[in-house]
Amino acid sequence: MQASVNERELVLDMLLQITRDGEYSHIVIKNVLDKYQYLDKRERAFITRVVNGTLERMIEIDYIINQFSKVKVNKMKPVIRTILRSSVYQMKYMDSVPDSAICNEAVKLAGKRGFVNLKGFVNGVLRNIGRNLDKISYPDEKDQEAFISIKYSLPEWMVKQWLKVYDEETVKMIGKAFMEEKPLTVRFDEHKIKKAELISILEKEGVTAGEVPEIPCALYLSGYDHLSALPSFCEGLYQVQDLSSMQVALWSEVKAGDQVLDVCAAPGGKAIHIAELLNGTGHVEARDLTEYKVALIRDNIERSGLTNINAVCQDAAIYDPHKKETADIVIADLPCSGLGVLGKKPDLRYKMNEKTEADLVELQKKILSVVKDYVKPGGKLLYSTCTIHREENEGNVEWFLKEYPEFELVKEKQMIPGRDAGDGFYIAILKRVNHE
Template identity: 70%
Template sequence: MATQVNVREIILETLLLITRDGEYSHIALKNVLDKYQYLEKRERAFITRVVEGTLERQIEIDYIINQFSKVKVNKQKPVIRTILRSSVYQLKYMDHVPDSAVCNEAVKLAGKKGFVNLKGFVNGVLRNISRNLDMLSYPDPSNEIACLSVRYSLPMWMVEKWISVYGKETVEKMGKAFLEERPVTVRRNTAVVSKEEFEKELEKDGVVYRRHPVLPYAYELTNYDYLAGLLAFQKGYFYIQDISSMQVAEWAEPKEGDYVIDVCAAPGGKAIHLAEKLSGTGYVEARDLTEYKVALIEENIERRGLDNIEAVCQDATINDEASYEKADILIADLPCSGLGILGKKPDLKSKMTVEMAKGLADLQRQILTVVHNYVKPGGKLLYSTCTINREENEDNTAWFVENFPEFEKIREKQMLPGSDMGDGFYIAEFRKQ
């Protein structure tokens, strides 16, 4: 019989790993769910919802706590701050959890973690918030930046940057889209399974699916317990990938026999998609920086049973003369600030800074300066990021064309959550003269 575990303690430890110790939310949550896979689906869903929800709404939650606590959030001890945050999320956004249970469990947890002297503080703040939830004060709507920042839990610098480019209405759509619950999107492995067989396999496991209206191999999945537990996953019938990310292979339009290099490929989605589109011909070299990342690509290649693709350990910032003018298609999906995927990685809201985003834009230029050499005359270069930031996207595209005039820009697109399907994503396509 499994040892009794305290689900709220698991939530606390997971949030501390992310907010105090710097672990990425998707990694911390995956590790926790794998470790406690024996828990009931309902309990695992509760852990996921509270961890993700607390991170997604953190700016709004802190704004609320600061209205009722004499000790401001940034002055509180990490354990107490985290207990308060996850409790306020439950009070405000989880109607089926009784307020009294939220407050009682938070007080117990503070005591269990060695803060017996702060149990009264935790109790007082939470009871006060619970009584006044309908009378919370928010920033004045005339202050657009502060108002959007708190309403959608977006850092002020992001809101300011986006409003200057897209306007208030579009930023509001993006903010809403980041907070919406979305089904997981997958790409069917067309090389090994037909549409009919794939759908039949999903139905056997009780999975509810919805076909994508444009991409015939893309599906949204809901009503499953554990994705890796599905037979369709174990057989390599699908790959988890966002709709916007699938566009890279669509734009690349590989021809049979093409030689493809993906310079920052992990975990391998785009490279594998291209290998499938080559129908067993050509060759895809999926490169990445570390042995760990290469192992991730290899694992995904193996599950799909493809033999026209290979994972290679290679630093994209280091010149590889042996690759000069070898690639018909070069994929440069480069490290970025990730501002387009805040719905999936909400911790980036607090981790990313203006300075870090600027550093990443410089790194992208450094990599493009090296890897453009690998494209054949007449070949294509696809530059993509999962961010919404002109410096990393449109500005870098303009810089690239100016500095490497042998490349002509064919097209570019910034996809925005709430306006386009899928994540915030940018793609630019160049052809070498």
């Protein structure tokens, strides 16, 4: 008999790990769901939804709490602040639980965590919010930055940055897209299995599979409990990958026999996709910085069963003379601010800041100036990021072409959440036109 688990207590601990201890939300959620695999689907869904939802809406939630509490959110004890945040999220965005039950559970949890003297405070704030939820005043829409920041829980500096590049409607569309629930996307190898056959296998496993019109080798999956429990996943019939990131291999126009080097490859989705497209010819070397990341790539290669790809631990910022002019295609999907994937990693909006962003732009330039030398004359460098920050994308490509006139831009695209299918993502293809 498994010990029973208090879902709300798990949620509290997970949110503390993320907001107080700085751990990544997707890793915390995965670790907890792996540890408590015996929980039923409903409990797992509740835990995931409250953790992700609280993070996704945290700026708005804090704004609401501050209207009803004498003690401001940033002055509260982390445990109390976290209990209030997840409770307000449930009150505002989850109809399945009555407000009174949410209040009672929050008060009990405060007591259980040693804050008996603050039970009255928690009760008072939550009951007051519950009574007034539909009367909350938001910033005036004329104050663009403040309104968008609160409405879509985006830090003001981020909103300000995007408004310089995109119009107000586009920024709102991006904010809205990050809040929407999206099915998981996976990619399968069309040489290995036919789409109809895979859909039928998935349906037998109780998974709903939907086709993706614009990408024939992709499917939308929903209705499953956890992937690692599906035989089809364990057998390597498909890889988890976002639609935007699938475009990298499709844009590469890789041809039979090509030598490909992916310099920042973990967890290996793009490299494996290219190895599949090579259909048993050529070779892909997938590199990353740490043994941990290389182990992730190796796991995925092993599940895929491909033999024309290997993984190597190597720092992309350090020149490797053995690779000089050896690659038909170099994939540089570089470390970035990740502002295109806030829908999947909601905590990134609180981890990123302008200083870190500026440092990333410099790191990207450094890596690009190293890995360009691996491209054969006539070969291609594919630069990509999962951000919508102009300096990291078009800005870096403009810089690169000025610095290295032996390359020319073939094409580039900025994918925008809400407008394009998949994450916010940028791809540019740079061709090496002459030797020097």
